[in-house]
Amino acid sequence: MADEPAIDAADLKLLPLDALHRRLGGRMVPFAGYAMPVQFPTGVMAEHLWTRAHAGLFDVSHMGQLTVSGAGAADWLETIAPGDFRALQPGRMRYSLLLADDGGILDDLMVTNAGSHFYLVVNGATKHDDIAHMRARLPSGIALVHEEGLALLALQGPAAAAVMVRLGVVSEIGGAPAVDALKFMQAGPYVWNGVRLGVSRSGYTGEDGYEISVAAKDAGQLAEALLADAEVKPIGLGARDSLRLEAGLPLYGHDLSPEIEPVEAGLAFAISKRRKAEGGFPGAARILNALLDGTARKRVGLKLDGRQPAREGAPLFAGDTQVGIITSGGYAPSVEAPIAMGFVDAGLAVDGTALEIEVRGKRLAATVVPMPFARKNYVR
Numbered sequence: 001m002a003d004e005p006a007i008d009a010a011d012l013k014l015l016p017l018d019a020l021h022r023r024l025g026g027r028m029v030p031f032a033g034y035a036m037p038v039q040f041p042t043g044v045m046a047e048h049l050w051t052r053a054h055a056g057l058f059d060v061s062h063m064g065q066l067t068v069s070g071a072g073a074a075d076w077l078e079t080i081a082p083g084d085f086r087a088l089q090p091g092r093m094r095y096s097l098l099l100a101d102d103g104g105i106l107d108d109l110m111v112t113n114a115g116s117h118f119y120l121v122v123n124g125a126t127k128h129d130d131i132a133h134m135r136a137r138l139p140s141g142i143a144l145v146h147e148e149g150l151a152l153l154a155l156q157g158p159a160a161a162a163v164m165v166r167l168g169v170v171s172e173i174g175g176a177p178a179v180d181a182l183k184f185m186q187a188g189p190y191v192w193n194g195v196r197l198g199v200s201r202s203g204y205t206g207e208d209g210y211e212i213s214v215a216a217k218d219a220g221q222l223a224e225a226l227l228a229d230a231e232v233k234p235i236g237l238g239a240r241d242s243l244r245l246e247a248g249l250p251l252y253g254h255d256l257s258p259e260i261e262p263v264e265a266g267l268a269f270a271i272s273k274r275r276k277a278e279g280g281f282p283g284a285a286r287i288l289n290a291l292l293d294g295t296a297r298k299r300v301g302l303k304l305d306g307r308q309p310a311r312e313g314a315p316l317f318a319g320d321t322q323v324g325i326i327t328s329g330g331y332a333p334s335v336e337a338p339i340a341m342g343f344v345d346a347g348l349a350v351d352g353t354a355l356e357i358e359v360r361g362k363r364l365a366a367t368v369v370p371m372p373f374a375r376k377n378y379v380r
Helices: 017-022 046-051 073-077 127-135 160-167 217-229 237-246 275-278 283-291
Strands: 027-031 036-037 054-058 065-070 092-100 105-113 119-121 143-146 150-156 188-191 195-201 210-213 232-234 299-305 314-318 322-330 339-345 354-360 362-369
Touching: 017 027, 017 036, 017 210, 017 217, 036 046, 046 054, 046 232, 046 237, 054 217, 065 073, 065 092, 073 119, 073 354, 092 127, 105 127, 127 143, 150 160, 150 217, 150 232, 160 210, 160 217, 195 217, 217 232, 237 322, 237 339, 275 283, 299 322, 299 354, 314 339
Parallel strands: 054 232
Antiparallel strands: 027 036, 054 150, 065 119, 065 143, 092 105, 105 119, 150 210, 188 195, 195 210, 299 339, 299 362, 314 322, 314 354, 322 339, 354 362
């Protein structure tokens, strides 16, 4: 996780759970304009391993929760992103990309068909730019609402389903399946203790888990109830970053940006089959040509020799020639080795290719390896 620019603490927004994080000993840092916990007293490595073995509770309320409604909402979404939203069934969600006119990635996001509307989750650091971009392209009859009164929690890890059942989270009548019967990339309306929840089952960590949208006023009691379960501990930004890196998941602003298009980023799967055939999304000509002809560079996974990690911005070399750059890197507790992601010349993006990374004037040996670095454990 890259350092955030210096910012006056008085200018930071507070999460609905700010007081709880501080009471639990969270070390608060600026992130996406908010004061957020980077770690708790047990430390990043312990939090990371706990999530892999049990269940970690993450506060991701900085992210943007949006609703899109009105006749033709699916058609409009297809003008700004490359997903097949017309075919997205109620209770299903899809990973997608908000694209610039030239096909560069403005953000990655999750889109859920909530039945009466579409529900979008966008990154916290980009949400206001995303909303401005969308509203500038919003036709008459389509409503885009930023749901600022909501908090968002993520419960991740192999014990997550059992925790949700013990907590007493139940489906609304005529709503979604039992919470532990949800599959990966499904979502629906649920209730806990009289509190309405929007629950989805996906995961930024590579583990099974849930995202829970809840009214900000109810977030505290929900978080306290989750943390009362012996299998659940609070997890900060540091472990969130190392977990997603092990899962080979790109982070916007690091591995994704407006200068990067989906194919070179390894995200061609986010372009639905029908959209590949029909086009009609921003930058379609460029992106479809990249699918057909390949790209000059590709995002790859790298495993480093030794114990020293490489960080974002470190140059990659083949002999004396710079062939790429690191976009994310760090020590991977589950892999017990330093790992990284970066972009390299396409001809070198082959598993087993030996490269070197320059760190503080030293060259570190690295090898291109498959991603994810750690096995994903989604419930499909």
